[in-house]
Amino acid sequence: MIQFKNVNQLYGGTQILWDLNLDIQPGSCTCIMGRNGVGKTTLLKCLMGLLPIKSGEILYDGDPIQAKSAEWRAHNGIGFVPQGRDIFPLLTVEENLQVGLPCRKQKTKQIPEKIFELFPVLKDMLNRRGGDLSGGQQQQLAIGRALVIDPKVLILDEPNEGIQPNVVRQIGDVITRLNREENLTVILVEQKLGFARKVGQDFRLMEKGKVVAANKMSELSDDLIKQHLAV
Numbered sequence: 001m002i003q004f005k006n007v008n009q010l011y012g013g014t015q016i017l018w019d020l021n022l023d024i025q026p027g028s029c030t031c032i033m034g035r036n037g038v039g040k041t042t043l044l045k046c047l048m049g050l051l052p053i054k055s056g057e058i059l060y061d062g063d064p065i066q067a068k069s070a071e072w073r074a075h076n077g078i079g080f081v082p083q084g085r086d087i088f089p090l091l092t093v094e095e096n097l098q099v100g101l102p103c104r105k106q107k108t109k110q111i112p113e114k115i116f117e118l119f120p121v122l123k124d125m126l127n128r129r130g131g132d133l134s135g136g137q138q139q140q141l142a143i144g145r146a147l148v149i150d151p152k153v154l155i156l157d158e159p160n161e162g163i164q165p166n167v168v169r170q171i172g173d174v175i176t177r178l179n180r181e182e183n184l185t186v187i188l189v190e191q192k193l194g195f196a197r198k199v200g201q202d203f204r205l206m207e208k209g210k211v212v213a214a215n216k217m218s219e220l221s222d223d224l225i226k227q228h229l230a231v
């Protein structure tokens, strides 16, 4: 469904992604893992069109999209929950969710009821300002906002950073439900090994701007963890 072919990316003169190759299967839940600074967020931003690549190809359902804008990618079903959530603090919960409505292709321009079913707290807080929500509630809002576009693939960058365990569990359950029951393809950058193992079906391990190991989550061995994850 998504392929990176020999992707190179630079910030100014500093190269971060080096001939990166990546393959994401439709309907999978794939965790991108690796130590701090290996380029996980950079990879996701390149996929979303928020950062240009210098060379290589990014394929989406077989078509190159590296020249397409971030708006095009959202319109065509790539949903993104950025690190740090990036919700609009002065807009209400409802207004935050409405931001995604123009991207709903040929569908009613209404917030789908399913989002409130997944995250009931958002319904209770519709008129509350985003900035007044707790960290966990903001994360639920950020995921809800990405779901408004009815994505084919949902990309999440460390959704559990700084969030209390019960909300982490809830977010894990929602991701699993969307993936297993609705066949939504999920790409997740995740540092917490326990969460990655529980939610992910596949892993991609990164080291210095490259994918160095790729397999089913059940094959993530202690050796690989020691080599590429342990600090």
Ligand SMILES: Nc1ncnc2c1ncn2[C@@H]1O[C@H](COP(=O)(O)OP(=O)(O)OP(=O)(O)O)[C@@H](O)[C@H]1O
Pocket (backbone or CB within 6 Å): 011, 014, 016, 034, 035, 036, 037, 038, 039, 040, 041, 042, 043
């Ligand atoms: N806007 C930027 N300008 C210059 N360098 C950057 C920029 N953003 C990130 N970098 C550098 O790129 C490298 C990769 O960063 P990136 O955030 O992609 O890594 P990461 O694997 O997601 O790390 P983390 O787990 O800490 O979030 C780091 O060395 C970082 O300092």
